[in-house]
Every structure is written in C-alpha cells, then in structure tokens.
Amino acid sequence: MKHNILSQISLCGLLLSLALMGSCGQRSEDQRLQSQVSEQSRQLCPRTVNTGITLDSMSYHPDNTTVYYYYTMDDSIYKPEAIASNMELVRVKLLNALVGSVELKQFKEHHVTFDYSYRSKREPAKELMRFVFAPKDY
Secondary structure, three states, rough: OHHHHHHHHHHHHHHHHHHHOOOOOOHHHHHHOOOHHHHHHHHHHHHHEOOOOOEEEEEEEOOOOOOEEEEEEEOOOOOHHHHOHHHHHHHHHHHHHHHHOOHHHHHHHHEEEEEEEEEOOOOOOOOEEEEEEHHHOO
C-alpha cells in the first residue's frame, strides 16, 4: 500500500502538468501560460486522479510565475500518519518526475515554480502535504 500511495501521488501532479502543454497565439508567455492553465482547470476540474485523490483546481499566477495545483485527499484512505512518514519519499519522486519531464520544458524554460497542495477531505482547512519546486530545484 505504501508504494502504491507514493506512485499515485507522484504521478498525479506530473500527468496533470503534462495536460497543460499547447499554444495560445502571440500573447506574452505569462498570459499564454495563465490562459492555458485556466482553460485546463475549467476542463479538468474537479477530477478524480486516483482513488481518494481529487484535483480540485489549478491556477497560474504571473506575479510569481507559479502553477498551483490544489488536491483533496480522502484521509479515510490515506492516513495522515502514513502520509507524514512518506513525505520525503513523495517529494523526491515528484521532483525526479519534474526534472525528467521533457513535456514540461516550456514551463521550466520560463522558470515556473510548481506548487502542489494536498488537503484533507474531512477538514479542508488542514493541509496534509505541500510541495513547492522552484527553478533552482529542477
């Protein structure tokens, strides 16, 4: 179960990031990225990305060149204790997927920061995990 949780979580962010690729004309890069992410959020969200994990929304903020992904995790399936004990392993898997992603090249070339937030389904104000990857990380 432990490995399955890690695989599900690490692949969810990457797969949804890959869906953001495309072209929106002659607007500035920030405007284009913002439009892409906004459109994809409207089309994809909310979306169950795996058992007990839902991508609620995503957004791009040009003021800090960050793509935000907001997830809800069913903590009746993903126990906080198990999440906490695997946090570093999940972070490393997500980062490795980001570093190795050719599909995210345009985002990385624009020095985008990727911010993944996972919140409790039972207590939405409770953040279970958060991973932020700045350009210096990848």
